[in-house]
Amino acid sequence: MRYPHRIEHPPGLAGLLSRLALLLLLAGAAVAQAWSQSPRLDVPFVPTPQPVVDRMLDLAKVQPDDLIYDLGSGDGRIVITAAKRYGARGVGIDLDPQRIREARENAREAGVEGKVQFINGDLFKTDLSKASVVTLYLLNSVNRDLRPQLWKQLKVGTRVVSHAFDMGDEWPPERVEEVDGRTIYYWTITEANKRAARRSAAAGGRAGR
Template structure:
């Protein structure tokens, strides 16, 4: 094979070689694991409660019971996917903050807030409820467990202003703080309290 023939052969083979490389890279990209939609980081410590979303009818009733309105600042302690905070912002005009120990839940909540168009009125923070500052809340919502509620109770009394409304899905605060109202939504129970001067004195 003379020099001209070899050069022509190499010229003809180059596109096929490049096509093969491109096909290989596309195939490799297809089989590589894709980037996860939400954070896969582990919580700083084991969460106090398992993640169980609050059904939307219960969310609506909680906000009704607390009379959430424009001007309120709602904190959801253990916010999960952010639905209570987002509903309060979108449907009631409130501002809201969600706190959760699990970074994956925070990622989901932020994505849900963006989809709902309320990112200018809500904020989600990864953090420990027992180390959180929620003193500027006018409404606090909870879906935790009885022992967690009772551990959190002194912190609520100490931090929250008189008149702040507290609403809990399914679990009360123990005999030391009986609810002012109790409502049912199907087989779900919602408890309501208001922070009083007596609560503040008990916290000192």
């Protein structure tokens, strides 16, 4: 019996629609997988203006024998500038693989790829102990979570410079400067910082969290 309102598909059209639906399903699954595997960034990428970069490095009194760790290194401009301007070595750490690729290309174009390296990784899981200078442009909350790690891992005398965000009341900066409406904070690691980190570790807590 033929139903008067039933639509008859031309031969082969049903199979074509089925294949199209399957392709759309597979494409959606691939997008969902890529989304789930992309890094969850604590801090959005906002580049530090070059005059601020220059002053951060000036404040740190960067020398050719320094090793600079830039945490959340973005396009790599801080360590690249340090290598070009001062002959220093640098390590940039960023969670976003796209930024790492961009930074490596920028280093190649600047001719300093032999002096710098860029690591795609979590700065909270990175050994910072070899650094003589640490630079940051993160967030207040991230800085304060990172503070115990800086106190514990960095050597006495290591210079720390942050663009825009401080380290909280428990670690007041030694210097604060304004450059083109941007704030720069400067600290050095002291023996008091190291003692605070040891007390926190002994107590099983996180200093200043």
